[in-house]
Amino acid sequence: MSHTLSFFASCPKGLESLLLDELKQLQAEKAKETVGGVFFSGSLELAYRCCLWSRLANRVLLILSVSDCRNLDDYYNGVKAVEWAEHLGLDNTFAIDFSGGMSEIKHTHFGALKAKDAIADYFTEREGRRPNIDAQNPDLLINIRVGKGKVTVAIDLSGESLHKRGYRESGGLAPLKENLAAAILLRADWPAVAARGGVLYDPMCGSGTLLIEAALMSANIAPGLLRLYWGFDRWLGHQPKVWQAIVSEAEAIKAEALNRQWPEIRGYDASPKAVDAAMRNITNAGLEGKVRVLRKELANFVKPTHITNDYGLILTNPPYGERLGEVESLVHLYRHLGQTLRKEFAGWQACVFTGNPDLGKQMGIKSRKQYQLYNGPIPSKLLMFSIEQQYFVDDKSRQVGATVDNKTLTDVVLSSGAQMFANRLKKNRKQLAKWKKQNEITCYRLYDADMPEYAVAVDDYNGQIHVAEYVAPASVNPEAAATRLKEVMAAIPVALEVRPEDIVLKQRLRQKGTNQYQKYKEEKSYQEVTEGQTKLLVNLTDYLDTGLFLDHRLVRLKIAEMAKGQRFLNLFCYTATASVHAAVGGATFTDSVDLSATYLDWAKKNLALNGLSELSHRTHRADVREWLKTCDNVYDLILLDPPTFSNSKKMEGTLDIQRDQEEFIDATMAVLAQDGVLIFSNNHRKFTLADSIGEKYQVEDKTRWSLDKDFQRSTKIHQCWFIKHKG
Template sequence: MEQYFATVARGLEDTAAQELHTLGARAIAPGFCGVTFEGDQALLYRTNLWARLPFRILVKIAEVRCQDADELYKEIRRIDWEQYLTPDFTLAVAATGKNHQLNHTHFTALQVKNAIVDQQRDRFGQRSSVDTHRPDVQVNIHINRDRATVSLDSSGNSLHRRGYRPAVGKAPLKESLAAALIYLSGWQQTQAFCDPLCGSGTLPLEAALMGLNRAPGLFRDRFGFETWPDFDAGVWQKLRHEAEAEQHSDLMAPIVGCDRDAEVIAQAQDNARNCQVSDQVTLQKIDLSLVEAPASSGVVLCNPPYGERIGRDEDLAAFYKLLGDVLKQRFKGWTAFVLSGNKALARSIGLKSSQRIPVLNGNLPCQLMKYELY
């Protein structure tokens, strides 16, 4: 059993822990901005392929002392790096956290890199090249007081970059946050789903991928673990084939996204084609005031502008009032969820929320507000 750490957005640790449990993870322990868990190599591959909430899956290889730069260098050099990379593998090091002596992440990363390549020079007479863009092996070092956790990044690029979304609007939600909001809403595959303010389509597209049981990792061209010395191509191909076989051919209920901006709807349609759901999801250019419910019940989920990055010059209070009116008049029998980073604007919706869930959108504190529409 290996020990893994899934990095997630702050506040979503418990939701990510539930998702990892469904994927077969063991010894699950939510922490700060992540979840520790255990499993075998197949689980490592499966979580990268299927998990919708994490940014990265790290494989812990050591914990070392690091009171200062010299101690960190010596401790890193003691690790047997040959099992993880030889000089013909490219290398990159990323550092997070700090202590009194090691308070600059770039310097910390440089110390770790130097320790690894100096060991290689002694052992092989040559060293790995550094490739910060697409390394064969990405080492992660996290400093907390006088201890450093040394890990390998099995994901490569952040998992929230599914690979289907080159086209984005002005203030796009990360795919991982969109998936988390859908989980938090309690939406089920049998329920209709509507985002009346869909922008470039992230919420309806993530819902469609869930509804079709489509693994988000199927759209990526590469994961970090695929260039590791111990990569098991047979296990990986088996997991990919199983994921492809487990997909549903059709959604069980309608999924709809609407936006008044023709350009962003065109982007949403491009993204839908990229993730092969364009024949399943309805994405339409329509003003909020004209949106109609696509079924008698379901879940409305939207992320209206709240004046941080877009909408500064508009009368957003009137826009929020319109949103509340449309929900009240057109979506009776539905449950609505609105993500808002502006409490004053949220009050303009004019509906009483039955629940408020704190959520961070990047660094912006928001609330996911639930409305039962009778």
């Protein structure tokens, strides 16, 4: 078959134009793009070359005939009219791959059955017997398509989809198909980046498909060299010498490539299972030493210091979530990825392939271009980024020079009481200014009932003001209390130069029982703040507390300092802020336990915001008392910070920390390593530590140490001890 033949190369939706360009580079003639593939003409040698070298096609079909198909008889006759004896021996097997349909063929099984009958009848009439069917491993796979009044009969030269290169092990993971990965790399202009000496990093590489395809592409290695089976192997028209010459040429190109300088191609993933799979795939592809994969959380993804050419491509396919809770956490993972790109990779290119493009909007970088692709049936987008200042999208800064009732702050006249309160706020802010700056504090308590008649707590969350009114005693006149609260709310915008809409007011009891967990509103408005090396989410509107207990700041920072290489447990974890500190500080792993699904979802958001995966940093929804009974882990560092009292219907019995302290401390010490540290804290203002605790364990009162400068005016807000095993 040296004459010109007709072919069709199929591909995933969205790859047609790329495949067209690829086939033209392979010298295809009369190439014409259509939905799902490209028609082209050429020699059998060209078809062989396309099978071996195409990075994008699914299948290469040799078209045997195209005939009119108005009814079932036309269909049968069109299939039977092919000279099958030129393609299939009597002792060979075949199978039918049918697609399309018409009024008399409504099911693919029926279409395949009628085609099989036509081919069987052809041989029976000619030879007196017929080849057998083998649906699983046929010698010849026959492709038949019916549509637009035509029946097209073809031989599948590929045998199985060309995306199956032969290096990827099956099972477990659900990676990108190899030809989709190749398309992503081409859209990302990886060949040009590699030609400039650029590097490629994938911070969430999974089983390494993007990395391996990038290596094969940059080295010009034929993607089909590892395949052991082809659809033409037992086809009667196969020309083995022509095929072998093409394979030998490709092997020579590969051998030469393996001895050349390669661009740096490196991947990271938080999952040990994914990293192991990637390393096996790299070995199977013959790319050991050319592609490197390491286990690393996204939180630790930074630009390596060893690279000499500070230019490259960040390319990744992050998770995109199928359930609401997953998506809400992934918002913060994408945000962390964007922050890392802006901080570490200025001047580079980045591409993110995602099935949820809205998540890409969380990255704080405007995409310069987008491509619509399909990951199987899932509509997806490839988001293209240039990591340059002009594309950075920042939150709109709050207005400076706020107004009250259309007056500038300097024009507002306060009552004597409001002015007195404003003066106290200014004084406190001035006293804390140096401490704030030296310690890089962004969230702090500015006022806490310093003047008894103004019984509020005022917290500053990076410019947003949270005001909590303590319920006045019965002896206080309600009208007087209401007046003072109005004075407070009038004074804050003037004293702190903030807009009234940046102030949130709540009424609360001093921390008693489970009031800190009570629902207040439901705006789901989260604000990102920083503390130490962590980023945390606060919500100033939805609950009486904000998700971040400011009085425990020093405890959290100490945990971050102590956590490196340690196993950390956080009991009554709330939003797991301490776990985030431990993880960022280098904890081997963290476990966070709480009974509230709401706060554990919040915890997952905090972890994702810092690029931390739930593989190493787990959350457990459970009654702490019951969870400790079945815990089989040992921890080096534990935080036990229970509520004062709880009678939740989700737990057995009630919790009274004054009464139950020994039970909880004993149970926690049972899972603490011999040289470990338990940090025990609570906000019960009248709490006293039982003498029996000091008799059994080594106890150090750390209350005074644990109160930072902004809480030293109210020393009873919490108590804290470090507890260790004796001896």
